[in-house]
Amino acid sequence: MAQTALHEKARAHSVPLILAGEMQLASSMPASVGPSRHAGAADAACARRVRRACARVNLHAVVEDGRMPTPSQQIMRLGFGFAVSQALRVVADLNIPDLLASGECSVEELADTAGANADALYRVMRLLAAEGVFRETLPRRFALTDVGAALSAGTGSGPRDFVRMINAEPYLAFEQLLHSVRTGEPAFDKVFGKPRFDWLATHPDEAHLFQRAMVALSQGANEAVAEAYDFGVAGRVVDVGGGHGQLLAAILARNPHLSGVLFDQPAGIAAAQAGAGGSLPRTEMIAGDFFDAVPPGADVYIAKKVIHDWDDERAVAILRNCRRAMAPGGKVLLAETIVPAGDEPAQIKMIDVTMLAVTGGLERTEAQYAALLAAAGLRLERLIATPVPISLLEASGA
Template identity: 40%
Template sequence: MPHSDDLLWGAVGDISRFAALLTMAELGLADHLTQGPLGSAELAGRCGAHAPSLRRVLRELAGLGVIRSAGPDAYELTERGAPLRSDVTDSVRSSIRMLGEEGFWYAMGMLPATVRDGSSAFVKRHGHVYDYLANKPASSRLFDDYMTARAIPFTEGLANRYDFPENVTMVDVGGGKGHILATVLHANPTMRGILVDLEHVTGRAAQTLAAEGLADRSEVVTGDFFDAVPSGGDVYLLASVLHNWDDEEALRILRNIRQAMNPGGRVLLLEVALPDDEAPHLGKDIDMRMLAIFNGGTERTRKEFATLFAQAELALSDIVELGSGASLIEARPR
């Protein structure tokens, strides 16, 4: 093999390593190994796999340190592999399965074609990602699990690190099933919440808030944030919303919020704020997925957020890094 940069050859190997982890996640190997070591033939029988093929994948997984040898042709789960279990709070199993889902895998493989003409090859083949998921219930459940796991650092950071004023109303714009709003309301007992989203989502949001005992402090509204958002809010939250849209559409959302908010109100974004320089950042990896799957969806730099806010008569006032690539971005009226 010719000498080359370790980073480049590492990237070549990454696809094989990811494929092995995807196989582990799809077959539920970590769940099968939870109770203790298993021989490869027995493990293959439990997960419905071809034993000789599985044996080769186990060899790769042992090299990654997520399993280890536990005797002749037997393996056990390691601490490093534990997050691949489906029954742990920090499980990454659904996230890996989602990234290896047929359409998403196609999208990443077709990234060169997307870059050539500036239009997502995924969208050309499958349409908008949410329409695609609506027609594939199993993939949609995976996506929901993936987004729930992805939202954990955002949600915990918002609830634990942002100082909300007393007796305010927060409007969760595009609030989905209501998990983020519920977390914030529990952490701020004097706050009231309004969740606005499309009709096919709001029923589940109302159920979530009721199950959390928050029905008396919350309201669920059906609406399209491109048309309008509920007025009279003190805090408007957009959690992983703007990155789905290009600047023109993102600006429409922000202008609707600026028009609806109370004087002295604020906008909070839970997004990825990319560095303005060339420093490595998890958000740049995520941005490749946004480029591949959406037409116009993008992660933005701090400077790009500031420019977008200014066009909506808002001013960037603070950015708090929450870890795991998550950022809490605050803007206030200019």
């Protein structure tokens, strides 16, 4: 963006020019720059400053007279976040993004096709248009934006299934977040009478939606993880809690010398077998409970987005079983998102509070993961960056 245009935009919204300059800097920065040990200190500090600036500048929050909102108005906006969240679920459930995929429509046409009240649907879509999900091209006539298109089944069901999943039972659990903060216990257990994963085991439709959301959202991450780590000296890898096996399949595809073990609960293995037509190349599928034991004798035990589901005690139990099972010289490889320190804006901090309320798990800093591994008899050797918001923590026997 040209400097003059940027300054005009900043003046129009009463944004300090220092923030405008940082926004311009953000637009010229490589996407890979971030606060990791692989970036220079200056680049890391610059990236942090830019993210804080962008977090403070929310153009959708500008009040009608063109001034930035007051602190009270900003708090009110945060408090109304539930309205946007549930509005997203409504349009996802009604398949509105798919209905708009071929072109703009009137709200009456959309309501007739979706089986909704036109006036009520209009109010929901008007809210989401203000958030950049839709565009109101004419009164009561809407088009899809690039953001809204992410909710369309035609572009992959991951975001759509995620929105539908997270705004169902987890949303209801958040009503008891105060219980979690006072006790440290999952609010989900209080609301539904049992832990999240036990509840999913008795609700197949919701479990299927959960699995679809996780599988679709993991596709890019699986390739990134498989590419980031050198499996050259390994012969056998166990994917602990590997679900449908997409990560293991990506690893084996890049490493033809490897054999693999997909290890998960019986329901997960059954789903993986059904999805793979009974088997995966060079893969043994084993059902079990990683709190009891994991298949022995492998060179690498990888767990992607598994440890964050559990509190420290149960996470250590999983890691200790991996430590006992691995071959001499073996490695444990965790694929997790690292929580940045301090008040740096990061979506993972929202996910962390969700874990608190829903599963009792937590997202962790690098130091917390190092301590967790040490408690299981493992030593953190290195942290490996990937192109996605997931890092690989490589650990060996202490």
